[in-house]
Amino acid sequence: MKIVQVEAFPLCLPMKRDFAISGGKVGDRAKGAPHVYVRITDEEGYTGWGEARPSHRWSEETLETVVTTVRNYLAPALAGQEVEDVEGASRQMQGEIRGGMTLGQPIAKAAVDTALHDLIGKRRGQSLAQIWLRRPCFTIPLSYLISTRSPEEAAKLARQAKEEGYRGVDVKIGSDPRRDVEIVEAVRGEAGDLFFRVDANQGYTLSQARYVVRELVRLGVDVLEQPLAAHDWTGHAALRRQSDLPIALDESVWTAGHVMQAIRLEACDMVVVKLTKMGGLQEAKRCGEIAAAAGLQLLGGGLTESSIGLAASAHLFHELGIDTPVDLNGPFFLAEDPVREPIIVQNGEALLPAGPGHGCTVEMKALKKLAWSGDGT
Ligand SMILES: [Mg+2]
Structure with missing residues (x-):
């Protein structure tokens, strides 16, 4: 079973309160928080979802870099790859964007990797714990x-x-x-x-x-x-x-x-x-x-x-x-x-939600409503 599509959805999620660390504000109640959701679709129409939450006060990745990394580099590299080959997908991503001190855009890659695990879970009807042969965690x-x-x-x-x-x-x-x-x-x-x-x-x-x-x-x-x-x-x-x-x-x-x-x-x-x-x-x-x-x-x-x-x-x-x-x-x-x-x-x-993959189901209506203004790139 092959991957046919990898999509990035830049979002602005409303915050209840500000959040600051020693590097500065990493979350702003007035502006909302930058998140990027990633959806992977396979040949039979099954989907898996992942998430990136970049913060430029914490590391070098931003909402914009996550979106362009996923759309322009990781998505083309993974199209046509086997869904169940997680290690292969990881190697493909590391090869497409080389690492240095980090894996190279790890937050963007994490969203794709999570979506792939979720997709495998959804296809098999198994939670992440079951995929790893562990008892579930609630x-x-x-x-x-x-x-x-x-x-x-x-x-x-x-x-x-x-x-x-x-x-x-x-x-x-x-x-x-x-x-x-x-x-x-x-x-x-x-x-x-x-x-x-x-x-x-x-x-x-x-x-x-x-x-x-x-x-x-x-x-x-x-x-x-x-x-x-x-x-x-x-x-x-x-x-x-x-x-x-x-x-x-x-x-x-x-x-x-x-x-x-x-x-x-x-x-x-x-x-x-x-x-x-x-x-x-x-x-x-x-x-x-x-x-x-x-x-x-x-x-x-x-x-x-x-x-x-x-x-x-x-x-x-x-x-x-x-x-x-x-x-x-x-x-x-x-x-x-x-x-x-x-x-x-x-x-x-x-x-935690029960159910296959990570257990969460994305609401497309909510996703549209919370879209980042502009395309995020
Ligand atoms: Mg820490």
Whole structure:
């Protein structure tokens, strides 16, 4: 059975609230969020859907580059390929857009790879878990995202996280070390018993990070994520040697090669697995398995994807045995989601759709209504 069409649909999804990290705003309530849905159709008319959620404040991909990458490069490369040959499709995509430090447009490739897995699931009547020969997964615990420059607001949000039944918090820091410590302290006062993940998104110099690490140890934080620039392997290794605080790498680790480098240099204790930055389910699964085999712990993350990206990521995290609350924050930020039954969050857990593939069904009417103005290119 062959692939006959690969399409990209640029969308603007309304947001309930702004979202900022140390690099700047990654989501804007006034402008909405850039998402690109991808549909793959086979010879018998079966379809599978995937999603990209680029953010130029997080990496170099934009809505426009995802759309042109899919339409002008990946779609022609995959037309006529076998639907069931996921590894072949991955090789075809890596060959069409070569990688360097990353796989080469991994967020665009991830949307296509997810759509292909969904299509295989829809054809076989099997969920992603069944395709991987695992028992299905129906819920996944989420971490509550706290992104603010105000300690008072951080304390309020931490209280809310506890009241709503979350088992973990993820606090965004990386701007001003002293203020960051005050924010973490405020969260600890209200929710110190939850899984406590702190993410600097490459915001510090080594000397700033050394100060913050000392304070975070005092505050009982469970893990500090990406304190230094993505390329600073030796800096992260030096930080690890300084204290017992576990260090996680996220923006440093895009490929299986990066996982190997982190292992060789003993640069981290944990690796953040993300479907999108790693170029899709196939490659992200490989990265997670290599890291786990080397004794590294895995954390799950996302880029505020809507239901499709969330469900696909959740299935992957389940497959990889990730048991800490994960950063899949789409429902926290998005006011609309163009699938028939958007994923809901109850007691800090996302309730995942049952059904073949990732389980989500796209509503074409909603997709049209939420189309990005212009063609996105
Ligand atoms: Mg991160």
